[in-house]
Amino acid sequence: MWAQHIYWTRLAVNSIVGGLPDTQATLNRLLRNPEDFAAVLAPLYGAAKAAEFAKLLREHLTIAAELVQLLKSGNTQAAADAQKRWYANADAIAAFLAGINPFWSRQEWQKMLYEHLKLLTEEVAARIAGNYTENVATNDRIEPQAYEMADVMTEGIVRQFPSLFQS
Template sequence: MNNIIRYTIKSGDNLYIIASRYNTTVKDILAHNVGLNPQSIKVGQVIFVPKNINYSRPIRINRSVLGLNNLMRMLWEQHITWTRIVIMDIVYDLPETPFAINRLLRNPQDFGNAFRRFYGDVVAQRITVLFTEHLTLAADIVVAAKENNQARVEELNSQWFRNADDIAKLLASINPFWSFVEWQKMLYEHLELVTNEALNFINNRLEANVALYDEMERQALGMADTMTEGIVRQFSNLFGSLR
């Protein structure tokens, strides 16, 4: 327990900031605080924080780091929000469907642009293509499920999970602080949550879907924080001074 501290939440804190301050990760903090909701921490609340001695240096929290974290969190929030809207539009045959799909498909471009600064045009384009495929397959699965075409659902689902593997492989190949296994696990969890969300709408389990969205948000923001942490550690020279 020498590497576990009791930490009192302060104004402006979130779990990513706390994790960075103590050389640990959001995932490790959650593992030591069963039932903790990252989106509802309050000033004065006491949590347990593991100090990870394996990292070579702490991440300094400054405006550049916070700016990147805010961007990644916004992109993942938009990702799950517009995915949810498109699912509802498809299930309920709403007239806004094509417009919502167009907005959803801006998200992969925005992710690509966020990665371009650090990894260049080739990686940015690959991110855009893979995330576009991810979202397109999700929409096609909803259509097939709504039509009760189980064979088509299974075919598309296999492609969807292969796409998740491709995303995990790409991320692991460009950043030494990201692993294929870690990203595969997070992306598979994301796919399962989106699947449950679609099935809840199709089967009119609306109350369950409200509760599910909280879990989807927690999981998506965890991916955002993982992206931030990996980029900041890999490109620490770009995040070294307070501006």
């Protein structure tokens, strides 16, 4: 799911920045990612907690799309506001995850999410500037970082629910 998250985020960024006709369809697919997470988390944490995570992740994606559009248009004041909301959302996601799994640290999630936001901001800036070599190189750094988040999530779930993973 984290791989899908970054895959569709990259495509959405490229579509928004490029003004491509597939922008809305790509954003719609990207916004399915929170529901995919919720479907996996619901059997473990219940429908309400899974829906809460999906809401936070949807906000993350919606703010990101807004931020890309603002940066593309050069509206730096509104972009700065969106970026503050984006980081506050990352804080909320980190606190939420730490609250549902004792093996997930708020600080660790916050660090990973901040790194995710930093890298995505760099990727967007390179795309807007037309520096495609840097844009691709940044994406090469985003992928392993997303897998790190996936590993932390998986390890926490296995540690919290070991009976589900024993044969």
